[in-house]
Amino acid sequence: MSVEQTQDIGGGDETPAEGVTTMAAAAASYPVAPGHRLNVRSGPGTGYSVVRVLSEGARVRINCQTTGTWVSGPYGSSNVWDNIGSGEYVSDAYIYTGSDGYVAPRC
Numbered sequence: 001m002s003v004e005q006t007q008d009i010g011g012g013d014e015t016p017a018e019g020v021t022t023m024a025a026a027a028a029s030y031p032v033a034p035g036h037r038l039n040v041r042s043g044p045g046t047g048y049s050v051v052r053v054l055s056e057g058a059r060v061r062i063n064c065q066t067t068g069t070w071v072s073g074p075y076g077s078s079n080v081w082d083n084i085g086s087g088e089y090v091s092d093a094y095i096y097t098g099s100d101g102y103v104a105p106r107c
Contacts, residue, residue: 029059030095030103033074044068044081044089044107051088060084060095064107076100083107 032038032054041048045068061084068081073093080092080102097103
């Protein structure tokens with residue numbers, strides 16, 4: 001299923017969208033850039049408070065993605081932020097997803 005199709009499903013009935021999102025999130029986890037500890041923020045930008053720090057070698061499951069502050073990291077410059085939990089966001093510029101675009105539904 002493409003990201004575009006997943007986004008379309010997310011706009012409808014809550015039950016099917018929830019199942020698709022849960023299955024997609026459970027299917028893949030993505031590594032934090034090697035040699036980096038990564039700040040997890042309360043919102044999609046560097047102006048939000050740090051709620052915790054991911055250790056080197058951590059992997060994350062991306063629930064959804066949204067736009068926020070532009071960040072330059074090991075995987076380029078990006079304004080995409082990955083939601084990895086309730087009130088937890090990391091810059092996609094530090095997560096190896098294998099894509100410059102979205103790999104999860106938009107938040």
